[in-house]
Amino acid sequence: GENVEQHPSTLSVQEGDSAVIKCTYSDSASNYFPWYKQELGKRPQLIIDIRSNVGEKKDQRIAVTLNKTAKHFSLHITETQPEDSAVYFCAASIRGSSNTGKLIFGQGTTLQVKP
Amino acid sequence: NAGVMQNPRHLVRRRGQEARLRCSPMKGHSHVYWYRQLPEEGLKFMVYLQKENIIDESGMPKERFSAEFPKEGPSILRIQQVVRGDSAAYFCASSPNSGNTIYFGEGSWLTVV
Numbered sequence: 001g002e003n004v005e006q007h008p009s010t011l012s013v014q015e016g017d018s019a020v021i022k023c024t025y026s027d028s029a030s031n032y033f034p035w036y037k038q039e040l041g042k043r044p045q046l047i048i049d050i051r052s053n054v055g056e057k058k059d060q061r062i063a064v065t066l067n068k069t070a071k072h073f074s075l076h077i078t079e080t081q082p083e084d085s086a087v088y089f090c091a092a093s094i095r096g097s098s099n100t101g102k103l104i105f106g107q108g109t110t111l112q113v114k115p
Numbered sequence: 116n117a118g119v120m121q122n123p124r125h126l127v128r129r130r131g132q133e134a135r136l137r138c139s140p141m142k143g144h145s146h147v148y149w150y151r152q153l154p155e156e157g158l159k160f161m162v163y164l165q166k167e168n169i170i171d172e173s174g175m176p177k178e179r180f181s182a183e184f185p186k187e188g189p190s191i192l193r194i195q196q197v198v199r200g201d202s203a204a205y206f207c208a209s210s211p212n213s214g215n216t217i218y219f220g221e222g223s224w225l226t227v228v
Contacts, residue, residue, distance in 0.1 A: 089157060105159075
């Protein structure tokens with residue numbers, strides 16, 4: 001069925017280190033892969049996204065890579081800072097039988113950046 | 116350009132009462148999505164609507180839950196005869212078209228006592 005798996009569920013790094021979060025998806029027709037950051041009690045906010053015609057995208061300290069053959073994509077945060085601490089969600093557009101392109105989210109990764 | 120507006124932000128209901136959550140999409144957006152987030156869990160898709168149409172309700176519980184997006188006014192997620200398990204954050208999101216970036220509102224936190 002429609003599924004997005006995200007790992008790890010928790011991640012603790014030292015300030016300045018890199019953090020990597022990985023997701024896999026099941027629908028080979030998926031063509032849009034956004035990442036959201038959610039702070040406690042707040043709404044999810046888009047931080048970066050990638051489409052299936054691109055293998056990698058970078059925005060300052062954040063980058064996303066996509067491997068369509070293997071059906072997985074990853075978020076890379078370099079030079080982490082305490083304010084990067086939050087829950088990160090990956091998502092994939094799922095066409096499915098209804099062909100609606102809705103987003104299905106991974107289970108989330110709680111990132112803790114220690115000063 | 117105002118973002119996605121949701122109200123109420125917090126709602127307390129007794130078991131058996133009804134909860135109505137409202138969502139006004141961003142200006143120019145005609146696609147609305149509702150997601151539910153249980154405490155310390157992820158975002159679960161509930162329903163996808165366009166004006167006057169339910170496009171995909173595959174994530175909606177079969178009973179007690181309904182959603183609409185009328186020609187005029189906000190989208191409404193309605194939960195009848197609430198139970199404690201309905202306690203969650205309900206996020207609305209909107210987009211200008213299908214399969215594209217969606218922008219979330221601040222959420223409505225429902226507590227059933």
